[in-house]
Amino acid sequence: MKKTVFFGALTVAGLAAGMASAATLDDVKARGSLNCGVTTGLVGFAAPDANGVWTGFDVGICRAVAAAIFGDPSAVEFVPTTGQTRFTALASGEIDLLARNTTWTMSRDADLKFEFVGVNYYDGQGFMVPKALGISSAKDLDGATVCIQTGTTTELNLADFFRTNNLSYDPVPIETNAEAQQQYLAGACDVFTTDASGLAATRATFESPEDHVLLPEIISKEPLGPLVRHGDNEWGDIARWTLNALITAEELGITSSNLAEMSAAPTDNPEVNRLLGTEGELGAMLGLEPDWAKNAIAAGGNYGELFEKNIGENTPIGLARGLNAMWTEGGLIYSPPFR
Amino acid sequence: MSTLTDPPSNTFRLSQLIYDTRYRSITIQVVALILLCIAFYWLINNTVQNLANLGKEFNFGFLSSRAGYDINQRPIPYDNSMTHWRAALVGMSNTLLVSFLGCIAATIIGVIFGVLRLSNNWVVSRLAAVYVEGFRNVPLLLWIIAIFALFTEGMDPPNTFRPNAEGIAQNDMIFGVIAITNQGTFMPGLAWSSLAWVMTLVLIASIAGIIFLRRRARDIQAETGRIVPVFLPSLGVFIVPLVLAYFALSAVSQRNEQVFIAVGAERGMDLASFAEASGRINYCGIPNQAGSINGQRYLQAADVNFRRGDYFGDTDARQALAAGNCSLIIADASEATALIAEIEATPLFDERIAVLSDTLPEGRAIEVHYPKMTERGIPRFEDGFQLRNPLIALWLALSLYTGAFIAEIVRAGIMAVSRGQSEAAFALGLRPNRTMRLVILPQALRVIVPPLISQFLNLTKNSSLAIAVGYMDVRATLGGITINQTGRELEGILLMGMFYLALSIAISSVMNFYNNRNTLKER
């Protein structure tokens, strides 16, 4: 009986993903959809709505890659992963791409054998405290009780920060962001620490956000980006240049509203033409259709549009571009040229 | 004319291996053994290949690298500069702690509610039934989350204990020494002097004495029928030696002279001038050590501006001083010079270091320290002992959940003792409490103990849900953060599994030992 249902399930539902072969693109094409690892839920970055449709900033990257390959932003399966299971899921081939606000670190790159294809959000660990505490700097946090989400680099950063500043603290590790938020609001911890974007997103949903402040110190660098397995450079290139295409699109002023017009015929700007496939053969170099970048941009707009739609200032989360502005506007978002 | 034929056993045919019952069992076992070996070989071979493909190797070296993360509840000394193995040990001791507390509380709760459910009081028995059914039929994880949230939302944060400008606090501490907050319960803590281990010896001796006393009383009763009172003598044997030892040891340790060692101090400086010279002092001591507590009191009495830090022993003290995390520690006067020499020998240490002229006694054998609200900075309690809410919530949830199952076991156990037993006991003239103790309970226990063992095992295993409330057990340290930071899933999970397995086997063998000793010796 055991064996049967095992086999039955395998064959009936095509559950067996087969070999995690070196040629991810071929696998993905044969499967007809991209398997993209996301969080089990983080406000603004990835969350399912009442109909089970995933939305968010990280989700946007997944959809763009799917659109670049298939011309169809819905040809993507979202696999929720936890902080603990994400790397195994990627390493074992269960997912093709991990877009789960993952910090790019050297050990993850070299030791865990993953390839970060770029940075889609420059973040850093910050602190949020109630205004009533009367604290204006993280250096005053001596003896504080700190709520912290486990399973991330946050714990190590926090320990380092308090150690180097010779302050004492009391960590309260919490499994999920939602629980940490509840603890913090009830006053069970004085401080809540996580990535600054997460803090802003959390604060935005409070009943009275104005009672809480984010401290100015950012104690770590957290470049968050999508990643793929080591060893399949063709696949890494696709993910990398899709992200770059979104960034370049913003730089060149290509938006989802003028996309159709700009891609209809070659324009005066050769880079736009190369990007949108009306000139040159950039798509073929990646093993994709000439209009791959156009599809990727059509999926959810360029980088700036994705940002504004999911986490930007007009959303409840209300993050400013800050470090994530285009390099032309003083930020760090920069793409190598398309040529 | 010999009619002798060869005995059939001499001719062995291969088919006998299958058809002859004498050999068949051996054949089957050999086949099973071979299959088992093949299966293990297959699994291990796959693992080796997979590890090779991932470029990993199977070794436990990661356990000796620096952990780098902090743990809030530390039954054994730990800080983030210690190793992953040490962190795993902290986690293991936390698991042991909550399991142990949980088993005791669950038994008490279970017995109470098991009896209450049999009560003829309608309201009480209904309420007990609601409790039992409610806890048994909802996942433990939900209960843990709910109870923790109830604690968080239902209690006030520590800052409500700090007096405002008018000197009035929103909440007052119970008896001035206990504060129940949503970070945990703060209560008086004990600090031990360097001689306190003698008290432990005395305690062990007293317990041995009590056991001896009870044995003796039982023997006398068996011999003469005279009932020897045991309660008061036991109490005496328990308390008197302890009290005597306490006073004797205190007399000694009060004479132990202690001195401050200060970084950046001139020889012969006293505390007041050192404080003036260095601004803010980083005073470090061993937690729950009488000498450290007394030193802290001395600093408070001298009204100097200081901050309290922790270290855990001489090696650690040297490191802490050398790294500049501490500027003042306390040490035995006799050991101070040697300690200073050692610290000065530490590479990279180039500060002046000297003994201050103040001397103070080590203190009583056991010192009590009370939680106190800080006056400046973030409102929090200093000193005292903190029973953290994750521990309380997990403890409560585990014991309520398991208690509901134990209540059913107890109820079944009591109902299994036939009515005739108690009637017979009454007929013999036994009073109700003796009837319960001598007749009903021993029989009920025989039914109760075996399923109770499996409930204890369940509770221990369920303590692995601690992660839901941020209680740092072995699953959260070794099986959580350590695996995450080092990427050593295979080794970490293996180690964690073996820990739980060893724990389960230990519990069940202890309880089985008890059970075997107490089972009815049947003919």
Next chain:
Amino acid sequence: MSDTHAQSSTFVRDKMLPESDPPLREKGAVKWLRENLFSSWLNAILTVLSLLVVYWALSGLIPWLLNSVWTAGSLSECREVLSVDGMSSHDGACFAVITDRWVQLLFGFYPSDLYWRPILAFVLFFVALAPILFSEQLPRQMMWFSLVYPFLAVWLIWGGSIWSPLFVLLGFVVGVVALRELSKVGGAIAGVIGAIVVALIWWGLVTPWATDTLHRIVGEARIESKTTELSEMAETMTPRFEELEAQRDALTARATEEAATKTALLEEALALRAEGSPNFDAARTAFLAQMDVLMATRREASDAAVAAFLLDEDLSEARSLLARTRLLEAQDAQLPNVTERAETLRANLPDAVANLISMDGAGDATSDEREALEAALAAEEQAATLEDALRSTYATLGRVGLEPVQSREIGGFMLGIIIGVAGIVLSLPLGILLALGRQSPLLIINKSSVAFIEVIRGVPLIVWLITASLLLNYFLPPGTNFDLMLRVIIMVTFFSAAYIAEVIRGGLAALPKGQYEGADSLGLDYWQSMRLIILPQALKISIPGIVNTFIGLFKDTVLVVFIGLLDPIGLTNAIRASTDWNGIYWELFIFIGLLFFIFCFSMGRYSLYLERKLQREHR
């Protein structure tokens, strides 16, 4: 005697007195109270204490429940509705989140137009269970349905071609036939081994080949009609999709407008309330009515969005299938060449590396050999990928059956029930074997059963689940990788098998020794006596224990949240990660707890009933 009686009769009343009422304290409510609540001091104190506990619990809970809000689109709107009555968010529950998301909590992300499939599977589960539980009342033929049910359920829930479950089922038939025939020729043991080998060959070689062939045949037959159908669909559906999208956008825009009106109404009502104006009631009603209108619009918008979403999925599937179908011919033509090339490369490999299947073994090969091996491996992989692509295209084209559903779309209570039921059903055979093994006098079999059971039971389920998600891939041949849910089911099966084994061992031990001896005296061999005498009785006694194990397992399925599956608790995290419901807490947990309670409590009662019934039957 009678004389004395007669003499004293003057003092004896010859008429019965009318029955007087019992004293007040001995009747009715008072008596009941006295006997049940205040029979002693201790009891009285306990009663008062209990009543206080009940009052304390209810006084907090009931107002919160009574003030609850059921129509709102987000937590902030809940707060708005409460604020109209001057209440803060702690004064009333926000059950609007349940109205919004209950379907998700039950089904996860299962496609909403296919809900009938899991529901049907769930209902049929009871039909399949009935002949096992009520074997006396129901015809024996129904057992056949119980045997077929597991395959039917898997097919209903995951969908796909009907061939696969059929062929897997046929494997059993083939196995049984082989058993019968081979037993006649070579005896029982040869029969069993033969049957297992034949069934494994059937599942391992025949089933994949046959399903592929069938898919290919049906697919090729359909290719023409399907292509036209798909292109037509893509054409006709696109305007429909655009229409739906437009409708959705219009409705969303309307909802935004209505939300603005609602906010204005709220402000007005709040202002009136602050003034204490008599017009407040009207304003409050207007605001609440507007909230209803808004929610109705939102619901319409959401319906339109769902329809658009489903259509979009269909469309994208159709497009991708169309694209893949167009490639078919070329791929078909290409396949022999690629395969041939791979074979030639493999055949021409230098001897040193001729049998290697990965680069790992080529550590000490020369660079030429490595190069050759690399080329061969690449070619082989290309061939395999091509074959896979062809197979999957034909599988889609030639599918006769239900639309397939990915297991990551399964979530919520459905996930718990599937894992729980699958775990128990699959663990029964293994559990029986382990129980028999533990009772076996054969040393090795006995010890290995004991070791398996104790190791599994000694380690918490959560560790096994982490093992399933992080480690199982290590233990399987390199490159194997399958669905997380399946991995969890396998682990849960092992886990519950150990518990079931203990339950069944109890059942075996409870049988009177006479049954074993009786079976022996009939001359039955071990398996016959087990199959015909011992197990039927032992299993029957064990049913309540099995149900209890199932309840425990079902409750434990919530632990899968720790490995990223979206069970009800995992879904609460996902729900709270949407900006609408961020910050909601108790309502979700109360809903989930209540559902679990209803499910487990009723099963627990049922197992108690069974236990009593069995006890009666045994007397």
